Amino acid sequence: MDPDTVLTLAHDQAIQYPSVEIEQPFGPEYNVFKVRGKMFMMHFDLRGVPSINLKIDPLDGEVLCDAYEEITPGYHMNKKHWVTVAGAGTDDDESVGIGTGDRGGGSGNLLDSELLHDLVLESYCLVVAKLPKKDRPVDPKIFGGRDGG
Structure with a gap:
């Protein structure tokens, strides 16, 4: 999935959640998505590549960073x-260093819209919890079809 599509899908999903507000506390190039004043997602350009930061369970984060080249520890955030x-960009994007194995991880799996949906939902629910x-x-245990686990 190309970076612009990642941004568009994540944005369109996040704004549908209850009590979400978008602010720009770090300037107009950063869209910060908050629920009741707490950040759960941020859009920004990282070396020219549209990117998002999402909150994650630490164990899930390690697994995802190892499995997907498009997912790396949080840029300018608590990496845990x-x-x-x-x-993922085209071959011409390799000089950017995003989603090209610059971290040494990634098994060649590609991010898809279902995984992105799950990541945005999980980030929102972790903050709400x-x-x-x-x-x-919302009840973060069951919101969005979560099983309550």
């Missing part, structure tokens, strides 16, 4: 709790 997702119960716009 955040990942950066950038779609940390909110006081009275402030939660």
